[in-house]
Amino acid sequence: MAEVSLQNISKSFGESKAVRNLTLTIRDGEFVVLLGPTGAGKTTTLRLIAGLEKPDTGRVTIGGQDMAGAAPAGRDVAFVFQQYSLYPHLTVYENLAFPLRSPARRLSADEIDRRVREVARMVRIDHKLENRSTRLSGGEMQRVAIGRALVRKPSIYLMDEPLSSLDAKLRGELRLELKRIQSELGSTLLYVTHDQIEAMTMADRIGILNDGELIQLGTPREIYSNPVNLHVAARLGQPHINLIPEGLVPGGQPPSGTKTIGARTEHLEIHAGNGTANAEIDWIEHLGDQSHLHLRIAGHKLVTLANPYVPVKPGDKIKLTLKDPLYFGSDGQRLV
Amino acid sequence: MTNPSPGLAGGDRQRVALGRAIVRRPKCFLMDEPLGTLDAEFHEVMVHELRELHNRIHATTVYVTHDQHEAMAMADKIAVMNHGIIEQFGTPQEIYNRPASMYVADFIGSPPMNFLKFTSGLQKGMRSVSVEGVEIALPEVHQDMAVSELALGVRPEHIRFNDSSILRGSVYGAEYLGTNQIVAVETGKGLLKARVPADRTFRIGETVGLELNSEKLSLFDCTSGRAVKSSLYTEARHG
Ligand SMILES: Nc1ncnc2c1ncn2[C@@H]1O[C@H](COP(=O)(O)OP(=O)(O)O)[C@@H](O)[C@H]1O
Ligand SMILES: [Mg+2]
Numbered sequence: 001m002a003e004v005s006l007q008n009i010s011k012s013f014g015e016s017k018a019v020r021n022l023t024l025t026i027r028d029g030e031f032v033v034l035l036g037p038t039g040a041g042k043t044t045t046l047r048l049i050a051g052l053e054k055p056d057t058g059r060v061t062i063g064g065q066d067m068a069g070a071a072p073a074g075r076d077v078a079f080v081f082q083q084y085s086l087y088p089h090l091t092v093y094e095n096l097a098f099p100l101r102s103p104a105r106r107l108s109a110d111e112i113d114r115r116v117r118e119v120a121r122m123v124r125i126d127h128k129l130e131n132r133s134t135r136l137s138g139g140e141m142q143r144v145a146i147g148r149a150l151v152r153k154p155s156i157y158l159m160d161e162p163l164s165s166l167d168a169k170l171r172g173e174l175r176l177e178l179k180r181i182q183s184e185l186g187s188t189l190l191y192v193t194h195d196q197i198e199a200m201t202m203a204d205r206i207g208i209l210n211d212g213e214l215i216q217l218g219t220p221r222e223i224y225s226n227p228v229n230l231h232v233a234a235r236l237g238q239p240h241i242n243l244i245p246e247g248l249v250p251g252g253q254p255p256s257g258t259k260t261i262g263a264r265t266e267h268l269e270i271h272a273g274n275g276t277a278n279a280e281i282d283w284i285e286h287l288g289d290q291s292h293l294h295l296r297i298a299g300h301k302l303v304t305l306a307n308p309y310v311p312v313k314p315g316d317k318i319k320l321t322l323k324d325p326l327y328f329g330s331d332g333q334r335l336v
Numbered sequence: 337m338t339n340p341s342p343g344l345a346g347g348d349r350q351r352v353a354l355g356r357a358i359v360r361r362p363k364c365f366l367m368d369e370p371l372g373t374l375d376a377e378f379h380e381v382m383v384h385e386l387r388e389l390h391n392r393i394h395a396t397t398v399y400v401t402h403d404q405h406e407a408m409a410m411a412d413k414i415a416v417m418n419h420g421i422i423e424q425f426g427t428p429q430e431i432y433n434r435p436a437s438m439y440v441a442d443f444i445g446s447p448p449m450n451f452l453k454f455t456s457g458l459q460k461g462m463r464s465v466s467v468e469g470v471e472i473a474l475p476e477v478h479q480d481m482a483v484s485e486l487a488l489g490v491r492p493e494h495i496r497f498n499d500s501s502i503l504r505g506s507v508y509g510a511e512y513l514g515t516n517q518i519v520a521v522e523t524g525k526g527l528l529k530a531r532v533p534a535d536r537t538f539r540i541g542e543t544v545g546l547e548l549n550s551e552k553l554s555l556f557d558c559t560s561g562r563a564v565k566s567s568l569y570t571e572a573r574h575g
Contacts (some may be wrong), residue, residue: 286428
């Protein structure tokens with residue numbers, strides 16, 4: 001495992017700028033997630049590290065070594081692609097063993113067998129080692145694809161939305177497993193996704209990527225609590241953060257220049273109306289563990305979480321106030 | 337904001353399709369997974385729009401989906417189907433709080449209901465069961481049953497950490513979600529997931545005590561998969 005660093009990397013395809021002046025260091029043993037929508041430059045960033053693309057400017061270093069002259073095979077990275085790419089005619093065992101069989105590695109048969117079985121256990125596919133890979137479910141195939149990266153001990157694992165094709169339940173299980181395996185192995189891992197839950201739950205640090213640009217880098221708690229601008233604030237949190245004009249809801253102390261207020265559930269207080277009501281419960285979404293209250297205040301709609309046992313119903317008039325919300329200027333930047 | 341995202345384009349296409357359906361003023365809408373292909377972020381926006389549309393026009397709507405979150409978020413009533421059979425029909429709260437079967441309990445909720453399996457007989461009036469030597473209080477049992485495989489069902493938000501509890505385990509992983517977090521705990525009865533406030537941080541391997549919210553526990557017969565009758569289930573039917 002090694003530290004991997006990108007310094008002032010830019011990459012264009014014709015007119016389209018895929019990556020803009022990106023600087024990012026993934027520390028040895030760190031799990032970094034780049035979060036961004038489709039087209040943000042996530043895949044291109046991984047391909048630049050793997051040597052599958054050449055940067056227009058800037059440099060990539062792995063373990064302190066400049067990779068400018070290094071071919072993909074010489075970079076010692078393991079890539080997990082978005083769509084599983086298994087050898088269909090091989091068994092699960094042989095798929096896992098394949099990356100270890102290259103003559104350059106000179107591993108003994110015993111050593112290969114030990115690693116394959118160890119990794120198969122980690123990704124919980126050890127009961128299907130003799131199955132053809134075409135006989136597996138989607139979730140199992142993706143476990144094998146991840147396992148095939150894990151049998152190697154590269155400088156860095158690069159993972160491109162490896163869970164996006166799976167159903168919600170399986171995604172939830174594999175998220176937990178992957179984070180657990182990474183911390184057990186102490187691996188350096190760069191993972192890219194458009195799914196905020198994956199980013200929040202697995203990352204040591206999240207990088208918010210938009211239009212090829214790294215907008216903010218920090219721990220999930222930092223990004224969630226202290227977004228640098230409106231764009232970042234809107235990327236994390238369920239329900240979606242309420243972005244409302246200054247002056248709409250009383251409370252808080254907006255610094256001068258405040259245009260927009262960002263209010264998550266933890267920034268909103270609901271009191272009984274009692275003649276001072278300023279808002280109304282529009283409808284309630286009962287999600288079981290919690291409810292989303294849909295509120296209406298002076299023509300604006302807000303959504304906030306509530307305990308399902310809170311006794312409110314649609315049409316109730318309530319008093320809504322702010323408690324230390326987030327403030328943004330007219331340029332969208334956070335004001336503190 | 338100025339760049340239309342691919343998600344938005346997809347959403348707009350679905351809006352047009354819905355608009356076309358609405359202008360016909362039908363008596364009933366039939367919707368077959370209309371939001372299936374949207375990005376997560378945009379998905380939530382459309383779920384809200386669809387429900388608000390229903391709040392305005394009140395047309396009878398039958399909506400089918402494999403996504404339990406869509407069902408919970410939009411429905412007045414949900415029919416949970418399994419292999420062509422309706423396992424339970426009720427409001428989202430009924431289905432979530434009083435699942436009629438293990439299938440429903442597992443299908444609805446994210447993460448789903450935890451099951452602690454154990455073997456025991458049941459007598460009417462019992463107010464606790466013994467799971468691996470730990471006595472766990474639960475809503476009054478209203479059914480006799482010979483010794484059989486049972487499962488105690490507990491929702492993630494009905495587990496609390498309490499160091500003095502004798503039900504113990506070690507932290508397997510924690511998933512931060514902003515307002516709250518999901519903590520997975522390895523116990524003698526398998527992995528249990530708890531939903532707790534995000535302010536405390538957990539170390540992998542840390543030993544913790546777990547306390548279950550007794551009033552909210554379900555009990556299932558593992559052989560049939562059906563819920564055992566208890567005061568939790570009967571009170572609801574009358575009240
Ligand atoms: N080989 C390529 N040729 C032309 N344009 C490309 C190529 N690869 C990526 N792009 C463009 O670069 C931008 C970033 O793409 P990508 O890195 O795939 O984003 P993401 O993985 O975040 O969806 C997009 O606008 C995409 O169209
Ligand atoms: Mg991509």
